[in-house]
Amino acid sequence: MVLLMRRKVAKSQKCGIKSVFQAKPSVCRKNLVSLHLLYKYTRGKQQYKRHKGMILFFKTPTESVIATEVDHQLSQEEVKELCWLYGDATLIEADSIDGCFVGPRREMVTPWSTNAVEITQNMNLKGISRIEEYFPVSSKDADHDPMLQRMYEGLDQTVFTVNHKPEPIKHVDNLEEYNEQEGLALSPEEIEYLHKIEKELGRPLTDSEIFGFAQINSEHCRHKIFGGVFIIDGKEMESSLFNMIKKTTKENPHHILSAYKDNVAFSEGPVIEQFAPEDQSTSDWFKVKDIESVISLKAETHNFPTTVEPFNGAATGTGGEIRDRMGGGTGSWPIAGTAVYMTAYPRLSEEVRTKSEELSCSEVLDSSLSTLHSSLKRDWESILPVRKWLYQTPEQILIKASNGASDFGNKFGQPLICGSVLTFEHKEGDEKYAYDKVIMLAGGVGYGTKRDCLKKEPKKGNKVVVVGGDNYRIGLGGGSVSSVDTGRYSNGIELNAIQRANPEMQKRAYNLVRALCEEDVNPVVSIHDHGSAGHVNCLSELVEECGGQIDMTKLPIGDKTLSSKEIIANESQERMGLLIDEKHIEHVRKIAERERAPLYVVGETTGDAHFSFVQGDGVKPFDLDVAQMFGHSPKTYMRDNTVERHYENVTYTTMENGKLRIENCDLHKRQTANNDGNHNSQLSTFNSQLDEYVGRVLQLEAVACKDWLTNKVDRSVTGKIARQQCQGRLQLPLSDCGVVALDYRGNKGIATALGHAPQAGLASPEAGSVLSVAESLTNIVWAPLEEGLDSVSLSANWMWPCRSQEGEDARLYSAVKALSDFCCAIKVNVPTGKDSLSMSQQYPDGQKIISPGTVIVSSGGQVSDVRRVVSPVLVNDHKSWLYHIDFSYDELRLGGSAFAQSLGKVGDDVPTVKNPDYFRNAFNTLQELVKNGWLMAGHDISAGGMVTTLLEMCFANTDGGLDISLDKFDCEDIVKMLLAENPGVIVQVSERHRLDFEDLMDDNHVCYACIGRPDTSSRKLKISKGKFTHEFDIDAMRDVWYKTSYLLDRDQSMNGCAEKRRDNYKRQPVVLKCNDPFTGQLAQYGISADRRGPTGIKAAIIREKGTNGEREMAYSLYLAGFDVKDVMMTDLITGRETLDDINMIVFCGGFSNSDVLGSAKGWAGAFLFNPKAKEALDKFYAREDTLSLGICNGCQLMVELNLINPEHQKRAKMLHNDSRKFESAFLGLDMPQNESVMFGSLSGSSLGIWVAHGEGKFYLPEGEDKYNVVAKYHYPEYPGNPNGSDYAVAGICSKDGRHLAMMPHLERAIFPWQNAWYPADRQKDDVTPWIEAFVNARKWIEEHK
Secondary structure, three states: OOOOOOOEOOOOHHHHHHHOOOOOOEOOOOOOOOHHHHOEEEOOOOOOOOOOOOEEEEEOOOOOEEEEEEOOOOOHHHHHHHHHHOOOOEEEOOOEEEEEEEEEOOOOOOHHHHHHHHHHHHOOOOOEEEEEEEEEEOOOOOOOOOOOEEEEEEEOOOOOOOOOOOOOOOEOOOHHHHHHHHOOOOOHHHHHHHHHHHHHHOOOOEHHHHHHHHHHOOHHHHOOOOOOEEEEOOEEOOOOHHHHHHHHHHHOOOOEEEOOOOOOEEEEEEEEEEEEEOOOOOOEEEEEEEEEEEEEEEEEEOHHHHHHOHHHHHHHHHHHHHHHHHOOOOOOEEEEEEEEEEEOOOOOOOOOOOHHHHHHHHOOOOHHHHHHHHHOOOHHHHOOOOOOOOOOOHHHHHHHHHHHHHHHHHHHOOOEEEEEEEEOEEEEOOEEEEOOOOEEEEEEEEEEEHHHOOOOOOOOOOEEEEEOOOEOOOOOOHHHHOOOOEOOOOHHHHHHOOOOOOHHHHHHHHHHHHHHHHOOOOOEEEEEEOOOOHHHHHHHHHOOOOOEEEEHHHOOEOOOOOOHHHHHHOOOOOOEEEEEOHHHHHHHHHHHHHOOOOEEEEEEEOOOOEEEEEOOOOOOOEEEEHHHHHOOOOOOEEEEOOOOOOOOOOOEEEEEOOEEEEEOOOHHHOEEOOOOOOHHHHHHHHHHHHHHHHHHHHHOOOOOOOHHHHOOOOOOOOOOEEEOOEEOOOOEEOOOEEEEEOOOOOOOEEEEEEEOOHHHHHHOHHHHHHHHHHHHHHHHOOOOEOOHHHHEEEEEEEEOEOOOOOOHHHHHHHHHHHHHHHHHHHOOEEEEEEEEOEOEEEOOOOOEEEOOOEEEEEEEEEEOOHHHOOOOOOOOOOOEEEEEEEOOOOOOOOOOOHHHHHOOOOOOOOOOOOOHHHHHHHHHHHHHHHHHOOEEEEEEEOOOHHHHHHHHHHHOOOOOEEEEEOOOOOOOOHHHHHHOOOOEEEEEEEHHHHHHHHHHHHHOOOOEEEEEEEEOOOOEEEEEEOOEEEEEEHHHHHHHHHHHHHHHHOOOOOOOHHHHHHHHHHHOOOOOEOOOOOOOOHHHHOOOOOOOOOOOOEEEEEEOOOEOOHHHHHHHHHHOOOEEEEEEHHHHHHOOOOOOOOOEEEEOOEOHHHHOOOOOHHHHHHHHOOHHHHHHHHHHHHOOOOEEEEEOHHHHHHHHOOOOOOOOOOOOEEEOOOOOOOEEEEEEEEOOOOOOOOOHHHOOOEEEEEEEEOOOEEEOOOOHHHOEEEEEEOOOOOOOOOOOOHHHEEEEEOOOOOEEEEOOEHHHOOOHHHOOOOOHHHOOOOOOOOHHHHHHHHHHHHHHO
16 A cells, blocks of 8 residues: 655745645644634534535644535434544634635646545535545644645635636637737747638637647657757758657668657567456456457656646656557556666765764764775865755655655556666856756556557547546646746746646546557557646547547536636546447446446547547537647757867876875876875875765765665565665666566566666766666666567666757757667667657746756666576576676776766766667677576666775675675776766676686687675675775775765654664564465475466455455465455445355455545445445355455554454554655565464465555554554664564464454565565475465365365
8 A cells, every 4th residue: 555645735945846746734843733723613603403415624634624514414324424534633613714724726636636536426425526534734824735736824715716718719819929928939930820720720729729739749749859860060960850760760760660650669578477357347356367468668758847836747747648658559567667767966965963973873883984984075066056955855846756656656557676866967158057857756666468569540430538637727827938948938837837737537447448458459549648738638539530529528527617728638647548339338437337437428529530529519629630639740950050069177196006196087188196205195085085086975965875775665566576776685776678478477577677777878978878878778678578688678768858958859869869879780689769858957047057968878688587587696506707898898987977076067078879789799699698597686886986886786785795806897097987977787606607618709709707705704895906904894885885875864754763763774684484384386385387277266456446455365265265356446346245155254455445535444444334344244244154354554453443352342453654655675584383274384484575555554552462463573773673563573363363463464475486585495496384374275265164
């Protein structure tokens, strides 16, 4: 389950950041005032009455007020139910309340309200139309988020009343004035084109037509620059940018099936198993069948929205990218995500620590490290003065944006398995570069069926269907304002362009799409996501080939004050548009109703190549030919001149041949340092300098530990994750390659990775492009790809400050050409991508900050065996060797490196890949090593250079070091050898395969050097070159590397949890202890993954809207020998399902009702207050031949329903994690002696398991001996105990051992490849001991049935 996201109030740096992920109302404590002191209840002159259309106010225990709009007088029983639902709230007997409150805007019904109202409907409460929550604050000047909230001076019966009438249709007489007034960013050529359309039509265009045209044809939507003509230095270039990218696929199509004609690219995949219910219009049994698969790759950027409102900007960016993969072909399935954040420097300050904190650190830091810590100042953050930020500080953006993206994925149920962060500012002469306009990239991989990978041809009479949420005055003009400098238009226009996210609604829409794609016949003709420009873009693209008409009376309207323009073009998210043949509509509607996915038939295709929206009165606010919208808009011309810019090289102290030198990366500026005096003294000075250099690099956000990101994002949901970021027994984020399995057999899969090099790109856009591709590929190379490099496809996302200064457009052209040429040379295609070409920010004082031109390259490819992915974690085995393998074929260079950045420089002397043929050969040779199983570990060299690679390989271990010799490098510069970022890798090879390795490398003519071996007796990284030696203290450097993560984590974790995590992360290695006689083989349990027939032992997974962990749970039961039925709450509420033939039920994890009003509260309400659902559950628990299991959200449900210990006077509760944020981790559980059905045989074992929850704290008011505790966290302290549960409890069971509730996800750890750490000597296991729990359940039922 994922942490409830209530509307945030605070915006200050201290309170605003921390509040973003809190579950409790996020009001700054300094502004929070007690209700008893602040509220003044006003009854008026007449006696208070609950009458039709009245708003009732409820006071919650957390001091907030919940306003509830009802259409009738509530009975006492109804009031009682609402008080329960609102967390033991009390009804305020008044029709108004005095005081200051922060709450949602009147006109916008929030997703929170939508869910809350639906909960009341599920509870059989009638007549409730809106529910919103308001937080008391001390004054009207209190901080709040103006995008989503407003200040109320008192709450009364008008709190939902909007004094605004829908604006009439406007016929615009002055296009030029309207363009600037609305922030449409239309060019003079486009305005001229629209004047031409006016003449053709013989009338002025309407506001809807102009607004819609501007969004549809914005740079953001139509990529006009990429398709435009470039004239550089007076010469027209021979190719457009887009054609250069398309050339890569034309020359190297490999297995591409769809490129450039959809929102996602598809390549041919393997035959895999589909595990799904047979009939998804009702409860039915899971079946296995083979399908021909396709693999999808996509990346999206949401830069402008994330700059302005980072939480919702990043959340909707993530949601939009997921919808892109949902909308590929006639529907497909997203499976895992990636994310990149680039901002200006966060300027992280170190507050003075308490004495106790200093003491805790002194236990692990020796005196030399203390000195190093004190000398490592973040002075690179002072290169540019602090700007008067337009909306958010960079630190706020980093925290809030990552919270938004994580929250969306967590609630939707998409794991995030790969990511990156970069912060950068630079001044060269008068030019200023920084990511003031930030980059937020959301990417990912998915899959579908080969049958569905291409859209079908629309025919006249196809029905236009919209699935998802209502229309609100949200996200108006996003395409236009995203296409220009941030800050160009007013705050009002820019804020109004930001969307808001409802991941649970999108999950409902996805469940419908998933069901249609899994059926034998997919009724979808075409599908498209709702994103930029809303209905007008989505629905027009659906019907583009034949035209269509939309009936506006059929569109769902959440805000009755919307004008036609606002209805047509708003960007309320989580919606999909579909074309469906009329004969399938009722079947599709049945599935949608079962999944609670709102579905509206809003129009049909017409066959006349015309597109219109029609009001109820017959008036058409939008009425154009399709060709007028899409076909003839003006060509974009980009005229620029080449400008040669230079960047000062970094100056540093180094040692060559035993002598100190002052180096400038330029042979003409090399100086010999003062070498007078004692050699040992010089050596000591250089050693200290080297420690400082490396320490500075390790603190840069791009290099530093990313635990602050990974600890709050689900990395296990779906149960198909074979490789995510965190590695080793200490579970540190070290892996740059993410891998997912395509089914639960754990063989075929997809790998993905990222690459970027914007610092190098400043000095050389050509080198920046090549290095970005190289980094992505040296990250993905650790997965065994089906056909080596030929299996890989790339997505190139271009973020560039076009037209911002002379030479930038020419630089973009050079960068795209270099990437195209390099990819063609190494025979890799780029079938998808995106561009955002207005990467600059204007400030009111006239200052303009340019974001460096950046390309982010995402790679994806088919994996032949997900169990053979190479880890970056060093194996502490002295009988093994480390090798450096060069991929660059270039001299070592420091330009564009993290080292140069840490000293405030960029440098002209940047590396590149000199020989593409050699690079391809090196990649495929390394692939042979991976597939042969000859590599014990491997890690790429990128940000931070080789020294960072070597250190990171050691960080996730608790012991062991490295003894490294650089003697084989044809370079004498110690600093350059350690910190240059030429593409390359480090691999560890066992003594057994050493000769095989060297023979293969020699045969394939790949450059390599044996550089050392593990030192099992030391915790040092020892570096030598000739007579020079230096020792890095691995644990000390790890703390330096971790420091930046801690500084950021402080802003998102509460109750001292950031400090506890910093102190304990290295003390809590994962422990695995299996009971005898566990063999790890399926045969031990008499089960087989090849089973297809029924066993007669029946289980059901029970899910609610928002549940996202049902498939992995269903498969765990299936593998253990159960026949598994898929049961949705609507099946129980309607009486379609009674559970009469079911012996085991499992309440699955996820976000039921988005956890609105408390974890599993709404889910529990559907059982408690719906007669048919309650009857089914009561009858099930009254039987003596039944078992039940609740995991995560299901655990919360069982506790809320009091199903575990009904005999207790004091009830257990599930509370928010102590950190007040979502916690994701792979950690250890101990299984105490117990007599439970499922876990009894596991007593005494210690096993690794996944946790992913926000409200997982067991509050157990009785003594520990009063509970049947079946699982405890191995470490009682945070983060080993991720939520602060009493007695470190992770799971409890009923007294008779039959009914079990636990927070961690055993269903995501039944296979070794699902485990984030599993012992090397058990890698051939088929299953982990967790499968035994499910087998025990099946056997018990066999005995008691």
